[in-house]
Amino acid sequence: MACRIGELVLGCREPEVLARFWCEVLDFVVLGREDDGSMEIGPREGFGGPQPTLFLSRRDEPEQGKSRLHIDVNPTDRDQDAELERLLALGARRAEIGQTGDEQWHVLADPEGNEFCLLKGRIDPV
The missing domain is CATH 3.10.180.10 (2,3-Dihydroxybiphenyl 1,2-Dioxygenase, domain 1)
Structure with a gap:
């Protein structure tokens, strides 16, 4: 059996701002919020469906270097x-x-x- 992508994680300073943007771009909804402000967004059927979710991981500082x-x-x-x-x-x-x-x-x-x-x-x- 092979793996498949369940979620993509994106470090960000303002998860709420990116959640609004990416929810509009992808027709996603907010699936969950963490105490630190991180958020998971994804298709209406939630995690485990045909599309991966996007986890917006709150960071105070952007990660060094260009994202690969x-x-x-x-x-x-x-x-x-x-x-x-x-x-x-x-x-x-x-x-x-x-x-x-x-x-x-x-x-x-x-x-x-x-x-x-x-x-x-x-x-x-x-």
Whole structure:
């Protein structure tokens, strides 16, 4: 039997801010809160479903160095341009990492600067 990803953990200064952002981006809900302010968000069916949850681990200081893991998202119910506008309106911002301009994806950053990519292809939301 193989493993599968159950949750992704993201260290952050303001879990509430990132929870609002990522819940809107991914159509997730808050699944739980810890005493230290950390939060778990995920699909409505909760932990263990077809998608991993996202655990926003509260940190007073950002971890040193560049994160080696980032999230890629795909639009589900609109084209890439419309989804890009939606993400920017939610608080994402464009990130420059040396793109040529010919890529079929957009590099963005969430409100705390964590990079993620908006891919072109639409996928089934389920």
